[in-house]
Amino acid sequence: METINLYWFKKDLRTYDNQALNEALKLGNVIPIFVVETDLWKLPDHSSRQWEFVRESLIDLNKSLNDIGLKLIIRVGNIEDVIKEFMERFHIKGLYSHEETGNEWTFKRDASLRNFTKNKCINWNEYRQFGVFRGLKTRKKWSQKWEQHMSQELINNPKKVNHFINIASHRLPSSKSLNLNVDKCIHRIQGGRSQGLNRLNEFLKYKLDNYQYSLSSPLKAFDGCSRLSPYLTWGCLSIREVVQAIRKTKKSGSKAIDSRLHWHCHFIQKLESEPELENREYHPQMSGIRNSNTIFLEAWSQGLTGIPFIDACMRSLNNHGWINFRMRAMLMSFASYQLWLPWQESGLCLARKFIDYEPGIHWTQCQMQSGTTAINTIRIYNPIKQGYDHDPQGVFIRAWVKELHGLPIKFIHEPWEIDLFRQNDSSLVLGKNYPLPIVDPFVSAKTARAKLKEIRNKPGFIDIANSILEKHGSRKRRASKLKKNKNNPKLHDQLTLNF
Numbered sequence: 001m002e003t004i005n006l007y008w009f010k011k012d013l014r015t016y017d018n019q020a021l022n023e024a025l026k027l028g029n030v031i032p033i034f035v036v037e038t039d040l041w042k043l044p045d046h047s048s049r050q051w052e053f054v055r056e057s058l059i060d061l062n063k064s065l066n067d068i069g070l071k072l073i074i075r076v077g078n079i080e081d082v083i084k085e086f087m088e089r090f091h092i093k094g095l096y097s098h099e100e101t102g103n104e105w106t107f108k109r110d111a112s113l114r115n116f117t118k119n120k121c122i123n124w125n126e127y128r129q130f131g132v133f134r135g136l137k138t139r140k141k142w143s144q145k146w147e148q149h150m151s152q153e154l155i156n157n158p159k160k161v162n163h164f165i166n167i168a169s170h171r172l173p174s175s176k177s178l179n180l181n182v183d184k185c186i187h188r189i190q191g192g193r194s195q196g197l198n199r200l201n202e203f204l205k206y207k208l209d210n211y212q213y214s215l216s217s218p219l220k221a222f223d224g225c226s227r228l229s230p231y232l233t234w235g236c237l238s239i240r241e242v243v244q245a246i247r248k249t250k251k252s253g254s255k256a257i258d259s260r261l262h263w264h265c266h267f268i269q270k271l272e273s274e275p276e277l278e279n280r281e282y283h284p285q286m287s288g289i290r291n292s293n294t295i296f297l298e299a300w301s302q303g304l305t306g307i308p309f310i311d312a313c314m315r316s317l318n319n320h321g322w323i324n325f326r327m328r329a330m331l332m333s334f335a336s337y338q339l340w341l342p343w344q345e346s347g348l349c350l351a352r353k354f355i356d357y358e359p360g361i362h363w364t365q366c367q368m369q370s371g372t373t374a375i376n377t378i379r380i381y382n383p384i385k386q387g388y389d390h391d392p393q394g395v396f397i398r399a400w401v402k403e404l405h406g407l408p409i410k411f412i413h414e415p416w417e418i419d420l421f422r423q424n425d426s427s428l429v430l431g432k433n434y435p436l437p438i439v440d441p442f443v444s445a446k447t448a449r450a451k452l453k454e455i456r457n458k459p460g461f462i463d464i465a466n467s468i469l470e471k472h473g474s475r476k477r478r479a480s481k482l483k484k485n486k487n488n489p490k491l492h493d494q495l496t497l498n499f
Contacts, residue, residue, distance in 0.1 A: 004090045004165065007032045008079065008097040009072070012129055012235035013057045014193050015064045017154045020127040024096035025158050031086070031165055032065055034058055036076045040105055041178050045351035045359070048175035048183040049321050053191035053355045055172050057236050060192030069161040074170045079109070080116050092122050098129035098235070101272040103359045104279065130239050131265035132272050132360070139269075139473065146265055150243045187320045188355060189227060196231030200242060203228070204249050211253035217390035218313060221324035226257065229356035230322070232264070239264065268360030270472050278363045279344060282468050283374035285461055289451065290342040290370075299438050300335055301349050303400070306430075306437035308413055309387030310334055312400040321355035326390075329369050330381040336370035337380045337448035338441050343370040371452060374465040375473055378452060380445050387413040403434040 005024045009032060015021060024030045041051060062072040075082045086092060095117055100106055117124040128134075131146035175183075189195070203226040207214075214224020231237045243261055246254045271277055281287045299305050303314035313331055317323040323331075328350070335346035347366035351357045364373075371378050391397055394412030398405045404415055407428065411418045416430060416437065430436050455461070 001089075001091045002029070002165075003093050004029045004031055004086070005094045005096055006030075006083065006086060006092055008095060009034045009058075009061065010097055010100050010235075011102075011233065012098040013054070013061045014236055014238065015061070015068065015157050016193070017238040017241050018098075018158075019155055020096045020098050020125070022155055022158055023125065023127065024094065025161065028093060029163050029165060030070065030096075030161070031073060031090075031167065032070055033073045033075060033082060034061075035079050035082050036074065036170075036173055036178070037078055037109075038076060038178060039078065040109075041180060043103070043105055044348050045103060045357065046180075047352040048178075048180035049185040049188055049353075050355050050357060051175050051178060051180060052185075053188065053230060053321075054234060055174075056191035056195075057193070057234055058172060060194055060236070064157070064193065067160075068158050069164055071164075071167075071169065073167055074172055076170055076173060079113060083116070083120070083122070087120070092120075094123040094125055096125050096127075099126045099132070099134055100129065101132055101268050101360045104275065107275050129235065130268060131262075132268045134272065136269065136273060139471070142266075142269065143262070146262060150240050152240065154238075154241055154244065183352075185319060185321045185355070189230065189320075189322070191230070191234065191236065193231070193236040196228065196236040199227055199231070200237065200245060204245060204251075208246070208249060208251045208253040208257070212256040215256075215324060216326045217396075218316060218324055218327050219391060219396050221327075222320070222322075225324055227322060229358075233356045233358045264358075264361060267364045268358065270364045271360035273471070277367065278359060281372040282367055282472070283372060283461070283464055285455055285458055285464065286372040286374060289455065290336070290340050292345060293339065293341060296339045296438060297335075297341055297345055297349065299435070300331075300339060300341075300346070304435050305334075305439075306416075306435040307334075307383050307441060308394075308397045308401050308404060308415065309391060310383045312391070312397045315400040316396075317350075317353050321353060329365070329379065330383060330386055332366055332369040333379055333381045334383055334441075338383075338439050338444040340444070340448060343367060343372060346370075373468065373472075374456075374461070375469045378449075380448060382445070383441055384413055401434070403428070 005028055007021055007024045007030050012018060012020070021030075021032070040046065058072065058074070065072050075085075083092065083095070100110065114124065128149065131149045133142070133145055136142070189199075207224055207226070210224055211226070214220040228237065228242060232239055232242065239261060243258060246258055246261075300310075300314065303311035303318065305311055310331065313323060313327045317331070332343070332346060332350065335341045336343055343366045347363060350366070351362055354362070367373050368376050369379065387397065394404075394407070394409055397412050404412060407415060407418065415428065415434065418428065428434065
């Protein structure tokens with residue numbers, strides 16, 4: 001019986017700077033596999049737009065593997081059954097993969113797989129994918145460890161193998177065959193390392209200098225941001241190669257994006273250290289404070305809240321699978337405060353929409369933007385002011401909220417004001433052509449602040465928040481620490497992410 005190593009591709013869909021693959025190849029014949037885990041793709045945080053990006057990335061990955069004399073073997077099912085299949089034909093010496101900080105399902109899958117491989121006497125060798133450290137007991141010196149990882153020499157593509165093991169591969173399933181809901185995302189960017197490299201090179205050459213000036217407005221962000229996050233999420237690019245490529249340019253925007261790549265791993269580290277944060281609030285006194293409302297959730301998800309800038313951002317996200325960070329934060333804030341929806345429900349809705357859905361970033365940011373961390377400044381965005389600030393002429397609103405296309409500039413952000421000035425024009429009828437606001441954003445924000453103040457004044461709130469800060473707070477830029485002052489706690493104002 002021939003001895004082999006299995007290389008299990010998960011969210012590391014590349015051959016370049018792939019330590020796990022290189023280590024597997026050093027020790028014998030390797031069969032690279034990707035398992036389309038049907039139970040994973042049935043989950044409510046996954047979607048067909050994500051699968052189509054992954055599917056394109058796998059096609060591109062197979063071309064890279066062909067260049068070194070290997071072929072990607074596709075299996076549909078679960079990893080343990082796939083290993084059993086190969087055990088019938090080969091002696092499996094080792095299983096190689098990258099570490100994954102995923103959702104609760106992948107956490108439990110990996111726990112089960114560790115027991116399985118141990119019982120079958122198969123060595124499962126995992127390697128670091130990001131600057132995230134498994135088994136970390138304290139955040140002290142985390143930034144130094146991150147820097148050490150990012151500064152390591154990049155690993156070239158493996159040399160061509162001499163021995164090819166010919167095994168039949170399953171066809172890559174379509175979204176339809178996986179029974180994924182129809183999810184039209186007409187402006188979604190394409191998956192694959194080659195696409196990611198083209199985008200990286202274009203960004204470094206033409207856009208990096210103006211990057212920090214393109215972050216906030218959706219008018220500028222779609223062209224001015226790197227849009228690399230999906231390629232990092234699915235591992236088409238390694239974060240280390242992106243960090244090093246940016247640093248080599250020494251352009252004016254390099255420090256800004258370098259900082260955000262640092263925070264990318266900082267937030268994933270939170271979920272790695274405490275996986276329960278996908279479902280459970282950081283602070284127990286913030287648990288169960290909000291109310292489910294299917295009407296509000298659906299209106300928000302479709303971009304039918306009656307608040308033009310909110311609706312334009314959501315509709316743009318629905319069609320791109322991406323939007324800049326400030327607008328993500330605003331959408332989550334609006335759902336959490338003005339609509340008072342549980343972050344778990346709005347978070348699942350957003351997770352499906354993002355092709356760059358990264359659980360470690362997503363769930364910690366959902367909590368951060370809904371105020372349940374208790375260690376971050378409360379940010380209740382005024383969506384009307386955000387519209388005036390970042391889309392003053394209403395160009396973005398008109399592009400996505402077609403119902404308001406004919407409105408003059410002075411009414412585009414607050415169309416409900418038009419009735420006060422209307423004379424003979426009745427082309428727009430609020431509640432018919434376009435919905436009336438489902439909430440008064442000013443009144444609902446005021447109500448939310450009052451509720452949060454009441455919670456934060458409860459006995460013991462600050463003591464618990466201090467312990468959360470000690471475990472999860474950044475040491476890189478801790479400008480202030482929580483104080484035992486119930487009336488005026490100084491909350492840690494962490495940086496945010498933009499790519």
